[in-house]
Amino acid sequence: MSEASSRGTGGKPGNGRFEGTERYVATEDLMVAVNAAVALGRPLLVKGEPGTGKTVLAREIAMALGKPLIEWHIKSTTKAQHGLYEYDAVARLRDGQLGDERVKDIANYIHRGKLWNAFAADEQAVLLIDEIDKADIEFPNDLLLELDRMEFHVYETRETVVARNRPIVLITSNNEKELPDAFLRRCFFHYIRFPDAETMERIVGVHFPDLKKEMLRAALTAFYEIREVPGLKKKPSTSELLDWIKLLVVEDIPPEALKVTDKKDLIPPLYGALLKNEQDVHLFERLAFLARREGRA
Template identity: 70%
Template structure:
């Protein structure tokens, strides 16, 4: 199985190499990068490219590693026992399978996405070490051991909000998605907006990279945000000339798609004021 770019996703040579290396090594692929660079979408496109089903586990701040394996509803079982329910004798009726269990018992190979692993508690990655390494776990309530029928392709994403444990990193193949250069970004835009006019695209991307290069910017606009911006520009039927910023304001047209904090908007207003002086 070899991953390549798809009709909806442009992968750099380095990213393609990283995905295929992780598949060959049968190691989880840990993907980092600033938000909006296509980390989550990568898993979906890997599944599409390899022709495999996708199982998504989106991690939150309250997510526990155990939830990825299974959850045992002891409260419901206790209540049913008090009510004399017949199913109380079947422990399996009170076990809810997690995403890892679903991936392990799948009839064929699947892609398992563990999305934004750094959102959870720092112990979350450590609690999954053995399960991801050995591809098995024990169910204490039933005494069974669940083993992967087919080792899944595991893709783990992180926004780099927390440092991950060394023991966890050792078990992964790592790749950092760098922000695309102008040529790659053009190719990405071309996939989403194949009919965009060349002069409009050139003007928009030049302005976009200027914005990203402004010193002191708290949140630089990402790939997904430039795509949103271009979608709005096309919807408003703006031209390359329309994008030209007036001397009084350095803020781009429809800047709400690119600048997401009041600090960054105020920064551009201060720069405009300084330029006028």
């Protein structure tokens, strides 16, 4: 069983436990993982294929529990220090040359990061550290102490920032690189498996409640057949399936057009929503070519 992405909000906030929302199909094991991480006060590390709803999970947790959300999206250039604070020495030097009175207080040049904002929040917040594996290998280790003790020191102002309320921390990873063991030990782990057909039907039903059953069955059959093609570089994800179905509805494509009755016509209509690189498109074109050649033989 698996979880899937959401593109809206909804639910019953403030009940103290995460049980999914009206716009997010959560399986039992996901709900257990979220609530266990909250109870333990540990970061929840979520892995899974891109497009399976890892990032949006944080938004749905915040909505369901009635808590503010703070999002920190990691890039390859992101450093752990950015999440704490940044000291703008250049601005202070410039203001000093201009005779600005602000230079007398160094705190005017300290810019809070996402962790600081989460620590300083008046109520418990949900902190998303998104795609942690994009940063360099030292990034997770550089956050160990801060996430463990929920405090850090600001050397320029000689103050220690302590979390008013321990935030609910959700960390996502696409498995682009391995995370350090010391970091993993401090997390509660959950892997989002790709949704099976039954779960996917529920997910699509949330987003397209009026979709005809014949179209739903045809779209899901075609979708899973594409994912099972050997040699596919990037398998289409849940979010791409939802995009594809939206286009099928907008363009009024009939269910019959999705059924592969002839191997010579393997590429589905509006395939650009599902196949996202030229290698996979060429793969389907080669398969169709081989099928045509076999038909002539």
